[in-house]
Amino acid sequence: MxxxxxxxxxxxxxxxxxxxxxxxxxxxxxxxxxxxxxxxxxxxxxxxxxxxxxxxxxxxxxGRSNTVALVVPDLENPMFQGVLKGLSREAANDGYRVLVADTSERVGEEEEIAIEARSRCDALVLVSPRMPAERLQSLIARSGPTVVVNRPVPSDPAAELSVDYESAARTLGEHLVSFGHTRIAYLAGPPQAYADRLRRRGLAEFVTRYPGVELVDLAAGSQVEDGYRAADAFIASGATAALAFNDLVALGLMARLREVGVDVPGEVSVAGVDDIPLARFAAPALTTMSVPRIEVGAQAWRRLRDAMAGHPATHPLSYRPILEVRGSTGPAPEASGWLSPGRPVLRIGAGIVARYEEGTTIDSVLSPRPFLHPVTTLGGVRVTDSHPTDHLHHFGIGVALPDVNGTSYWGGRTYVQDVGSIMLENQGRQRRDDLHVDGERLVERLTWTDEREIAQLSEIRELSGRAVRVGDDDGWALGWRSTLHANFGALEFGSPATNGRAGAGYGGLFWRFPTWDATVVTRDGVGEAAAHGSTSPWLAVVDPERNVTVLLLQSGTDAPLPWFARVAEYLGVGPAVAWDRVRTLAEGERLVLGLDALLLDRDVLDPAELERSAAFLDATRDRSPVPPSRPAPRA
Known part of the structure; x- marks a missing residue:
């Protein structure tokens, strides 16, 4: 050569x-x-x-190299890769490059590696250093411009850039408790990691808030293999949920649980920290605390650049992670009733039969609102549809009114007298102000705001769920009661029918079913023609093909409202507030809308049997008083 x-x-x-x-x-x-x-x-x-x-x-x-050094304990960790990406991107904009040093968790060599990296560069970024505090202080003192990520710097707090892992652990603990978990395992990180100490602090505070919770401490680490190895100890612990030091440990744990046939989240729940890219692609997707990795790296560069220019930061900076609820967490095996106030689910027996969505992601032209979907029978047959292609503004079970003082809380097109259905900018939204779950009951307080975000009315919404037995059939009963308060002025409720479109008096408590070839039955007869406009106190939707019956019983009003019933065009039913005439409420008055539903895994077409089931439902339903109104402030 x-x-x-x-x-x-x-x-x-x-x-x-x-x-x-x-x-x-x-x-x-x-x-x-x-x-x-x-x-x-x-x-x-x-x-x-x-x-x-x-x-x-x-x-x-x-006297300068236009290079800065980044020292990390494990470059394979995507959390640190994200910090590197943010740091490199921002530094490049200022003409700098980043030299990376990986200590591979060798604590004894960490200081030497950092000193050597600094000798080749203009400044230093240390991410989650493991060395003892006095060694870290000495290193910073002789290294010049330095930013430290996830480690306190008593001598120079302005050099600190951290993630609030204390609140992250506390939030995850509360999330698991909301699902009924009372024995939770913590798969701990490296003993020398300061981030592990922060998580332990958060968990200690969490346990003091929930004295009925038992926390099991299991040794693990920070890598996938550590979670995999800890799986057997986790299974033996009897815990129903695992809170892992980070996402890698959680993913390793789930891999081993999958191998031995432990269902996640059916038997146990698993949660991690960091929200690395692989978290949402896991099977099931991993519930975790999202950390802005790239932003942390970018902010590290900005602080380092200012320090090199003689303008160091004057205060430490901390980022608070955000909870990302995904499929790896669910109810504890023994839990029942409404669970998880963040995104509530209703568990009856061994399965989840309903999920309650806040609806904040609904497009504004579809009138954003909370709704129930999916809802299933105990046998697992889904009885709701949401955002279907035929009517994008239908969302499971909810309260939807097409005309409240001219504002549409139905979504989509509005019917205008002598014009027809046109798209207007008059869609309002139902805003959640408060939510509380307690066993079988969920109570929510809402404010309805118009297209200008001005409050029009407030609502107290109560949902309940319970197991029932009707004859030889096991089923469950759903209760829904919405109390609408005219505490911002008088109200007029209208519908397309009151505006001139015959037969279209929809609006109120509305239940959108899937596309079934079903039959509707009321006290007045069988079929859509008999049901539409009927004032029967009950209505049943029966699908013989799926062996399902959903019996709906009106409650809360002095007399039954007319039923709006569509079967041929789509399957959707509900009692109508303004069937053929405008309904008014004076300021200070209220309107109660209620439905009790019986869901059975059997097709019941006999009107006499349905009448008896309706009487049973009426006799056993929740009759607790409507809570007093607590008006929201004027918006």
Whole structure:
């Protein structure tokens, strides 16, 4: 192999030009005091010899390298990769590069590696350093500009950039408790990791708030293999939920649980911390605390850049993670009733039969509102549809009114007298102000705001769920009661029918079913023609093909409201507030809308049997008093 050509030196350039090396150096550094004739000789020599100045030599002359060092304990961890990405991207914008050093969790060598990295660079970023506090203090004192991520710096708090892992652990604990878990395992991180201490603090505070919770401490680590190895100890602990040090540990744990046939989240729940990219692609997707990794890296550069310019930060900065609820967490095996106030689910027996969505992601033209979906029978047959292609503004079970003082809380097109259905900018929204779950009951307080975000009315909504037995059939009963308060002024409730479209008096408590070839039955007869407009106190939707019956019983009003019933075009039913005439409420008055539903895994078409079931439902339903109104402030 031929030897590579030797690089031309500054001494050879000086010899060729017939000048001193110092003169060559001054010319290369654009010193304006050099004699023009000497500068011309140097430039000619540089061109003839094809001289390229050594970057290292230039750095020595200038006293800077335009490089900063990043030292991490484990570069395989996507959390640290995210910090590197943010740091590198921001540094590049300012003409800097990042040199990365991985200590591979070798605590004894960490300080030496950091010192060597700093000797080659202009400044230093330490991420989650593991070394003892006194060694860290000494390193920072002699390293010049330094930013430390996830570790306190008592001598220079302004150098601190952290993530609030204490609140992250506390929030995850509360999330698991909301699902009924009372024995929770913590798969701990590396003992020398300060982030592990923060998590332990958060968990200690969490346990004091929930004295009925038992926390099991299990040794793990920070890598996938650590979670995998800890799985057997977790299973033996009897815990129904695991809170892992980070996402990697959680993913390793889930991999081993899957191998041994433990269902997540059916038998146990698993949660992590960091929200690394793989978290939402796991099977099931991992519930975790989301950390802005890239932003942490970007902010580390900004602080480092300012420190190098002589303008160090004046205070520490901390980021609070955000809970990302996904499929890896669910109710504890023994839990029942309404669970998880964040995104409530209703568990009856061994399964989840309903989920309550806040509806904040609904498009504004579809009138955002909370709704129940999916809702299933005990046998697992889904009895709701949401956002169907035929009517995008139908969302499971909810309260939807097409005309409240001219504002649509139904969504989509509005029917206008002598014009027809057109798209208007009059869609309002139902805003959640408060939510509380307690066993079989969920209580929510809402404010309905118009298209200008001005409050029109407030609502107290109560949902309940319980197991029932009707004859030889096991089923469950859903209770829904909405109390609408005219506490912001008088109200007029209308519908397309009151605006001139015959037969379209929909609006109120509305239940959108899937696309079934079903039959509707009321006291007045069988079929859509008999049900539509009927004032029967009950209505049943029966699907013989799926062996399902949903019996709906009106409650809360002095007399039954007319039923709106669609079967041929789509399957959706509900008692209508403004069937063929406008309903008014004076300021201070209220309107109660209620339904009790019986869900059975059997098709019941006999009107007499349905009548008896309706009487049973009426006799056993919740008759607790309507809570007093607590008006929301005017918006």
């Amino acid at each position: 031929p030897k590579p050509p030797r690089q031309v030196t500054i001494a050879q350039v000086a010899e060729y030009a017939g000048v001193s090396q110092a003169s060559v150096s001054r010319v290369l550094n654009r010193n304006q005091t050099v004699d023009p004739s000497i500068a011309a000789k140097v430039r000619e020599a540089v061109e003839k010899l094809n001289y390229s100045p050594s970057q290292t030599a230039r750095n020595l002359v200038r």
